[in-house]
Structures are given as structure tokens and as C-alpha cells.
Amino acid sequence: MGLQIHFVVDPQGWLCMGLIVFVWLFNTLLIPKIILFPHYEEGHISAVAILCYYIFAVFCVVSLLRASVADPGRLPESPKIPVTERDFWELCNKCNMMRPKRSHHCSRCGHCVRRMDHHCPWINNCVGEDNHWLFLQLCFYTQLLSFYTLLLDFCHCYYLEPLTKVNWDIFVFRHELALIRISTFMGLIMLIGISGLFYTQLIGIFNAGHFKKDLQTFHTMRLLPLVI
Numbered sequence: 601m602g603l604q605i606h607f608v609v610d611p612q613g614w615l616c617m618g619l620i621v622f623v624w625l626f627n628t629l630l631i632p633k634i635i636l637f638p639h640y641e642e643g644h645i646s647a648v649a650i651l652c653y654y655i656f657a658v659f660c661v662v663s664l665l666r667a668s669v670a671d672p673g674r675l676p677e678s679p680k681i682p683v684t685e686r687d688f689w690e691l692c693n694k695c696n697m698m699r700p701k702r703s704h705h706c707s708r709c710g711h712c713v714r715r716m717d718h719h720c721p722w723i724n725n726c727v728g729e730d731n732h733w734l735f736l737q738l739c740f741y742t743q744l745l746s747f748y749t750l751l752l753d754f755c756h757c758y759y760l761e762p763l764t765k766v767n768w769d770i771f772v773f774r775h776e777l778a779l780i781r782i783s784t785f786m787g788l789i790m791l792i793g794i795s796g797l798f799y800t801q802l803i804g805i806f807n808a809g810h811f812k813k814d815l816q817t818f819h820t821m822r823l824l825p826l827v828i
Contacts, residue, residue, distance in 0.1 A: 613724030
């Protein structure tokens with residue numbers, strides 16, 4: 601399974617993905633500036649907390665970029681259909697191309713995708729056979745980063761000792777409370793939304809596995825009288 605570059609020209613998708621990048625930039629620049637580095641300088645936290653935050657942030661944005669540009673499983677214009685699999689292919693009534701069953705036509709991308717799950721505007725790409733695992737990685741790392749951001753916001757307000765060396769001439773410290781509230785709101789929205797999506801994806805994969813197992817059992821039971 602290769603990760604071929606796939607780029608979707610969709611202004612709505614660019615806007616949605618831009619919002620995700622904005623949330624990532626906002627928290628990645630704000631949290632170290634207003635929480636991590638000041639508390640580290642005063643000895644309230646260790647360098648491990650800073651390192652973990654940047655690791656989660658890098659993993660999150662890298663998985664976002666990979667899921668956005670990876671080919672989800674686009675079918676070629678003239679696919680070579682093996683003789684033994686011709687019964688499992690069908691004609692798409694939208695693009696008039698042959699496609700394997702469980703493939704779907706994406707109206708935004710304008711082509712069929714193998715085992716297409718859905719078109720996600722937040723990554724500006726379809727989620728299909730070849731990039732589904734990348735989409736799950738993105739959901740997982742986003743959950744980690746959102747939860748860690750919420751944890752740092754909570755500790756900064758209610759657990760860690762108050763900062764004593766704060767330059768109130770700097771914008772972020774003069775508007776600290778408002779920025780922390782915005783960060784908390786973004787973290788809650790991302791954590792709740794991505795957790796729900798991640799849960800439904802896992803349930804779908806689990807149910808698909810059971811369906812495949814039941815289908816194999818059904819075919820075995822059909823062949824069993826012939827063997828007997």
C-alpha cells in the first residue's frame with residue numbers, strides 16, 4: 601500500500617482545514633508562551649512537560665498533513681480487473697467506470713474511492729482504503745493534544761503555583777484569562793468532537809469485521825451440503 605500524493609481542489613475543504621490549522625497554531629504558540637515556559641522557569645514543572653507537548657503537537661500536524669495529501673484509494677480510469685474478481689465489480693452510474701463493490705463515488709473529489717468511508721472536509725480529502733489508518737492516527741493524536749491542552753489550562757488556573765515573574769506589558773499576559781478561556785473552549789470542542797468521531801470509526805471497523813466473518817460463515821454453510 602503506497603502513499604501516493606492526492607490533492608483535492610475544494611475551497612470549502614481548504615477553509616475547514618485552515619480552521620484546524622488555526623486552532624493548532626493558537627494553542628501551540630499560546631500554551632508554551634503563557635503556561636509551560638513561565639512555570640518551567642520558576643521551577644513548577646519539568647522540561648518533560650514541555651517536551652511532551654511539542655511531541656503531541658508535531659505528531660498531530662504531521663498526521664493531519666499525511667491524511668490530507670494521501671491517496672484514499674482512487675480508482676484508475678482503466679482498471680485491470682482480474683478474471684477471478686469480475687463478479688465483485690460493478691459499473692458506477694456517475695462516472696461510468698468499473699469499480700469493486702464497497703467502493704463509492706465522491707461528488708466532491710469527482711471519482712470513485714475503494715472502501716470509501718466518507719469525505720472529510722476537515723482534512724479536505726476522502727477517507728478510504730489507503731488512508732483510513734492515517735485518519736485514525738489523526739483522531740488519536742488530536743485527542744491526546746486536546747486533552748493535554750485542557751489539563752495544562754486546568755493546572756495553570758487551579759493547581760500550579762501563581763507566577764511571580766510576569767511581564768504584564770506583553771499582550772498574552774495582559775489578556776491571559778481571555779486567552780486561556782478561548783484555549784479551553786477550543787480544547788473541549790476538539791476533544792468531544794474527535795472522541796465521538798474516533799469512537800464511531802472504531803465501532804464501524806469492529807462491525808465490518810464481524811460482517812466479514814459472518815459472510816464467510818454464510819458462504820461456508822452454502823458449500824457444506826455440496827461437500828457432504
